[in-house]
Amino acid sequence: MISTGKISAAIVGVTGYEGAGAARILAQHPNFQITEVVSRSLQGSALSSALPSLASSDAGKLIICEDIQDSEIVFLAVPHGPAADLASRYRAQGRSVIDISADFRFRNPQEYERWYGRPHPAPELLPQAVYGLPEWFRQEIHKTKLTANPGCFPTGAILALAPIWRGHLIEEDIIVNSLTGISGAGRSPTLRAHFVEDAESVTAYAVNGHRHLPEMEGTLQQIAPKYSAPKITFVPHLVPMNRGILTTCYATLRDSATLADAKNALQQAYAAEPFVVLTDTPPETGWARGSNMCFIYCAVQPGSRRLIIISAIDNLMKGGAGQAVQNANIMYQLPETAGLEFVGVWP
Amino acid sequence: MISTGKISAAIVGVTGYEGAGAARILAQHPNFQITEVVSRSLQGSALSSALPSLASSDAGKLIICEDIQDSEIVFLAVPHGPAADLASRYRAQGRSVIDISADFRFRNPQEYERWYGRPHPAPELLPQAVYGLPEWFRQEIHKTKLTANPGCFPTGAILALAPIWRGHLIEEDIIVNSLTGISGAGRSPTLRAHFVEDAESVTAYAVNGHRHLPEMEGTLQQIAPKYSAPKITFVPHLVPMNRGILTTCYATLRDSATLADAKNALQQAYAAEPFVVLTDTPPETGWARGSNMCFIYCAVQPGSRRLIIISAIDNLMKGGAGQAVQNANIMYQLPETAGLEFVGVWP
């Protein structure tokens, strides 16, 4: 490892969609080098057997193992629960951890218990965990060794709403209507993820309350703590595609606020951001396919005070593994775009 | 024709998706018989050449012609504008007309001009036109010879909202967020309808105002004229599937109204309706594929006053040709389900 001069990185849960996404990015990263890949399945096989798209890269030759031994940074792409246990262990060993699961996204363990149905597995780590949305918490990420990678839906929603919310331009009642590709359901075979159940059909789910809802509300409140809390109604929908999240937010312009104010707020917040692009037409998720980009658009219908803000991301990139690498770059004082400069695959 | 004892029916614009949908249904209808099929393209060919799925039916043997001569009822599946011209002619000839285009959906020609960008082509016919949403205007349809078949989005939205709106259970501000399959864009080749532009991607469109918005508002107002007018924000989205519209409506419960009130209102409105089913779980558009059914679900998230109402239809059936045949049944005093009793194609 020393010879490359790169930072050694492990991916735990490498055969899932987020793990595979992290492998794809890190396999080509100028500053990190994948040194260990862990999965419950296919241990002892070359990574390229599990993920043939890596066949041409050096990373594809790595052997999938049961646990890590000496990587400096760990990308945790396992379900919540086990993630916290592993994070505890790895932090105790001094490694940096980026947890793509939900285990460290709430500051308050009671809120975790309420939404995830059991006591937090490692509450002692919560004080050091930072919510890894770089555009809003860059300074904190810079200093931590435990980053909680945001949920895919909250990433799309908060990036769209935060500048406008912080500018006090909209009222508390907000609707977040999201469409996600099926990879958001994870790779485990379920009836819900069966091709035939999802193709040629769309549906809403978790209509009675999705775990990403408090994450959205809590983060907006954290961004503008002095305001009264936002009240979000969030309904996610499954659409027949692999990747992508389109988030359509509806809010009411406050007092004399205008569409121009909203656009200004977005412009000011994101002008210098490498991964956020404001658009003049409604974005398509396909524009972000395979890249770490977030496209944001806003509009008001004639005669209306209702502000419509739409964002498009790739749920496995800016909504997952891409953002995880962006966070790692920040944690290691690297250029924030290192290893993430590639253009998405369109069409 | 006489020998069959059936009512002679013509389909104008038979090679489009709505025209093809009407042909499919009428080819098997116990009371109507397709006697003439008209299209600008493929004149002189057998219908089954244009629509091979009809190859096994007698209707497939009909020759596509330039205009109709002697059908009693005409299903107009052509674009707005030409539709009104044809409707004028056919009405003058004494035929019944069901217009699947938008030309007769507004009662007020000024509103038509505002949204469709030109003077109404046949304002003299507007007084006799009836908005063909049977669940709400059955009596009027019964008496007319010119039915304006509703838009696909308004059908899904009004069926979801009307009982609750009429019950005065929600406030004026309503959000209608719809997802449509690509057949809603029509069959003309456009970049927007190109497979590669739509597959593996979703997007919102017409965010600045869609023509179906005033149709939704106007119809709700017509249903409960004494209330102050609803103010709808409507955003349609394109999703990569052929058929289906999922409509997610967001409204605020008024005063002491509850979810139970909303469910009761839906139950009372639709208990006797053959084509509306209330569901206990969020509906999938796939459930309605190929049938005239509309599935409706409603919910409130814990601690919220926001009512969420979701409907699922097939845009080419209840949102188009299926509803057109339902209207024809009513116009001819036939059982309303005649020719529409078939189960949808799932999966």
Next chain:
Amino acid sequence: MISTGKISAAIVGVTGYEGAGAARILAQHPNFQITEVVSRSLQGSALSSALPSLASSDAGKLIICEDIQDSEIVFLAVPHGPAADLASRYRAQGRSVIDISADFRFRNPQEYERWYGRPHPAPELLPQAVYGLPEWFRQEIHKTKLTANPGCFPTGAILALAPIWRGHLIEEDIIVNSLTGISGAGRSPTLRAHFVEDAESVTAYAVNGHRHLPEMEGTLQQIAPKYSAPKITFVPHLVPMNRGILTTCYATLRDSATLADAKNALQQAYAAEPFVVLTDTPPETGWARGSNMCFIYCAVQPGSRRLIIISAIDNLMKGGAGQAVQNANIMYQLPETAGLEFVGVWP
């Protein structure tokens, strides 16, 4: 049941895709009435809970039960192995059985053992079983009480090849290249059937030998027993769609045989068949979606002796439940098209 004057029918395995397909057809059949529906899952629930697309039909009100009690005919839509056990029991009870599984497709139990990896579960029933491809074994189906519904791939391949093979127009070496929608994999959740593994990708499978290969060879031989046996190479491919099988067969014209001879053979074989249509252009599987139709086309490339024969079916209709009902019609001396006359759902 008596009051309807219909033949009582049970569907065992009703929540799978073939079972659901049978329910859809039989729910509207003029001569059969679904009286019992059986499934391992959801027992005690109404059928419409499991299959919401049936919500509007009387069949949707049936309660899913553990076993059947008094139906005259049983449609078996369960995996091979259990299917034979159930068939034994139901036959002993005097019921007619249509087995959609593979258990009774081979006449020779050794061949079954070779391809299915275990002794045949009910060899004593094999003599009474008839291979249910009506276009070729109508007389035998007419007389049996145990019909083995053909495999989906063999249906497409044999319908394409049989007339030409019987006419001795092609040599023994035949290639059958098939494309199937994912419903062919069944409804059990597997990684192979996961949406994300199949969407935006195609692959061949079972390249080293698929169980449907001997079914194709054996049936062709049965149709023309005096010829030397055909030698088929069969490679199925998974394509990202729900329904449909496209089969492209490649064979070499024998001696002086011509494309015209092949077309004549097809024409003579199928001119009177209600469910087979010969086409002048390559068929699309979408033409057959939801119907019992089989479209067949053949061609020779300029300067070549290679005959290309292409068939398109819906794997859940002519390749499954639709053909099962066609067989039931024959077994009960009903019009062969009874309950199957509906037009497919296009687009």
Next chain:
Amino acid sequence: MISTGKISAAIVGVTGYEGAGAARILAQHPNFQITEVVSRSLQGSALSSALPSLASSDAGKLIICEDIQDSEIVFLAVPHGPAADLASRYRAQGRSVIDISADFRFRNPQEYERWYGRPHPAPELLPQAVYGLPEWFRQEIHKTKLTANPGCFPTGAILALAPIWRGHLIEEDIIVNSLTGISGAGRSPTLRAHFVEDAESVTAYAVNGHRHLPEMEGTLQQIAPKYSAPKITFVPHLVPMNRGILTTCYATLRDSATLADAKNALQQAYAAEPFVVLTDTPPETGWARGSNMCFIYCAVQPGSRRLIIISAIDNLMKGGAGQAVQNANIMYQLPETAGLEFVGVWP
């Protein structure tokens, strides 16, 4: 341009799928710099307006213009016909040209005229044109300034067949059965490329003879000129996905040749090739999505002499723009993998 030390490159036809693919790759290439982008549409707009996925790259800021002025190398991504005219002009100006169209793939202008229906537009250039399949014509590409980028289907077929054909392991009669994503039809809106015509359906096309057939035959013959010519039957199929070609080839093993011989031939031909991977299981096109890889697998069914060889590529990468850049690397003596080392986007 000088300051970057990079080779200036123009893309003509940049708004098509191949042009966009070239832009994506070259935007990140270490040795080429896009300096000019040309398209008939959207002239005067920034490239990122036409192709929003490029929004984050410097290339996105380029203005689309009417013609090129000073680029050293030109990637021609326009239809055949116009391509030859432009190639003539650019070659006369001394620029290197990589033509992604079909205009320079045949050495013989008569063959071009036979398959493309008109005289070759620039026969005088044919002697200097080289067929740009690097794995087989690397030396020639190295020396030319006019590379004819291979067709997408021929790339998949020839890579699969060439080693085995050259090894004289198979007989002349070969079947090439290909499945392509819809981007292969180009970006022009046509009914054939309409989403609704292609989704949930598959079909064969050009069954009577596709222009890529002589390209396959001619290239195999060029690779092993002493053998009698191969006789290929080629049938392409459209499948509902954006990208990817799966090619299933069927050939008969000659004399005593074995599967092991075929595998050896593939191994020897491609062991050192950076973009070809031999697999132990049938490849999925998704493995190659967005990368320049070609996966090849071969098998023989038990008791058969029929060799099955399957290749999977991305039609817009190894089957198009990716291979074009690979060729450019060779023409400019760069490392052949320069700018092409990225891993594909899976899933």
